[in-house]
Amino acid sequence: MADRTTHPGPSVDARHLDALADDEVVRFTADLIRHDTTNRGGGDGVERPAAEYVAAALAEVGIEPVIVEKAPGRTNVVARVAGTDPGADALLVHGHLDVVPADATEWSVPPFAGEIVDDVVWGRGAVDMKGSDAMALTVVRAWARAGVRPRRDIVLAFTADEEDTGEFGAGHLVRNRPELFEGCTEAVGESGAYTFHAAGGRRFYPVAAAERxxxxxxxxxxxxxxxxxxxxxxxxxxxxxxxxxxxxxxxxxxxxxxxxxxxxxxxxxxxxxxxxxxxxxxxxxxxxxxxxxxxxxxxxxxxxxxxxxxxxxxxxxxxxxxxxxxxxxxxxxxxxxxxxxxxxxxxxxxxxxxxxxxxxxxxxxxIPLEAPLDAPTYAVLADALRHFDPDAHVVPYCMTGGTDAKQFSRLGLTAYGFMPLRLPEGFDYQAMFHGVDERVPVAALRFGIRVLDRALLAI
Structure with missing residues (x-):
């Protein structure tokens, strides 16, 4: 087993997260929403337009994407960012490109228009989870432009079919392309590290360490x-x-x-x-x-x-x-x-x-999942949140539902849910999942790229 001690890395000032990154995370979120990747279940879905968008954004900065499909249109994108320590275990960062259906007649805005109104990005997938995909994409592009490298290899997986069974997405990748995840021992994906406002002005950030x-x-x-x-x-x-x-x-x-x-x-x-x-x-x-x-x-x-x-x-x-x-x-x-x-x-x-x-x-x-809370990775994730919100109460969290982490666990990966967003009081994050008028504040996305950047460079 490789050394698992915490390395602060070059993320202390994060100067590579500049105005361009602030613009990109918002633009990527809106653009991905505009690609209708509705998953109706039973094989009825098309992720390819969003996957091609992600692949092009990676290739533009020299990160080589691998396109994988089990069926036409059910497209996954996998890429690897080389770390500085070839002996370190790799880390998987995963997010899905598909979304659940949206009835436009129930929405205040068209669900696939990707509108930005009053510094809030609206549309199906804003929270679940194209905003998170955009954050990961923005961070690795900023690294590439600035010549920043993580300590560990970072494997990126943008998957299809998470909103159904994963048969065309993570399940297919695990069964048929496990070599793409060579060396990965841990994974970071949806859906934790968002602000939960509680009584007395307390701000909790639940970091997912388990799933039912x-x-x-x-x-x-x-x-x-x-x-x-x-x-x-x-x-x-x-x-x-x-x-x-x-x-x-x-x-x-x-x-x-x-x-x-x-x-x-x-x-x-x-x-x-x-x-x-x-x-x-x-x-x-x-x-x-x-x-x-x-x-x-x-x-x-x-x-x-x-x-x-x-x-x-x-x-x-x-x-x-x-x-x-x-x-x-x-x-x-x-x-x-x-x-x-x-x-x-x-x-x-x-x-x-x-x-x-x-x-x-x-x-x-x-299967259900549970990751250790005494692991260095959990500590790094918590520290990254506290760095940008010193009053944060970080608590472990068990998801009521499930994610692609279940599929990736079959490769022996330990998974955490960590896609950080600092949300204003009154913003019901959980109601956004599969709900009407799904949306995410611009400021939350910009907070998220800084926390994610610090965490991925320190793990």
Missing amino acids: GTSWLTLTARGRAGHGSKINHANAVTRLSAAVNRIGEHAWPVRLTATVRAALTELAAAHGLPLPDLDATDQVELARGVDALLDALGPAAGLVAGTVRDSANPTMLNAGYKVNVIPGSATAHVDGRVLPGGDRDFAATLDRLTGPDVDWEYLHHE
Whole structure:
């Protein structure tokens, strides 16, 4: 293993992040938004226009891009910036180019116009995550112009299909082009290090060190088909509805991972609140203590409330074809999210909740992740934030959902979510994800390139 001590590097004054970089990060964000890379799932998406834009921007400053496609239009871009220490492990910086759909009739501005209004960039992908792609692109271009080199090789990956299964994106790269990530041991990607405003003027910056696993499920109920006017005790719709209701109403037990435990501890300390017994073996006592702390934390509870338990939310139903016909089968889909170490208990719970008349299977199953909080890399990321915001409270964070880090973990990489943004009070970052009127302040992007620059040069 290569030396992992912290090296401050040449980022102390960051003079290479000049007015041109400030302009580029805004322009790149807006331009990438203007490339409609909507991912509708099931293979329906085209990232190539944005990928070609990124590849051209890299090539312009002498960084050679590699274009990889599993299918026409589902385009990934990978590039490597050589470090000064050939014996050091490489670092992956990844971001996705696809976005979720946007209904233009619901938006205040056209979602793919990339408009800049009152120093705010509007459009689908501004936060998730073309603004972050633009930050990474801006930083490495500034390095190239100024002759700055990181200590470690930096591998850049701009991926397709993250908003679905990753089959055309990171999953394809990991399975078929692993040599592009040779030497990488750690990864930095979405979506942490944004400002979370809490009570008392506190500014928290959650750095993601864990992700819940993805367990998308298909439920199938079978019964006896028949006329809608007849009594039918083997009605597939009734059986499915009962199972879906049990799943939706289920109270999942509290289960604390190392990351969530650390987050609760630091949030309680920052608010001057007593810490409950997080080692309580009695589930009722543990749940009572954790829920009481979450209530006391006020807005800051939003950083952890979704990750103290597993979850399973019914999302889709499909049954029947005519109002007077009882169908022989009915299906539903459930979005399950599982904390590290909980797959077995989750499956056992689903067996019990679905019962004997409903079968279930994984539609898509991805592993949970957890990275060490005592690693030098986590310390560097936290220090970079505090350097540019001395009043920052940096806390570890477990994502409720998942990212491409799950795919890259199959190459043995340890992943952190770190795409820094300093956001004004009242700006709801989480609501921007997949939401209407997604947008990002220009000042947040310019703050982000400075923090990201310092961190990548110091890791």
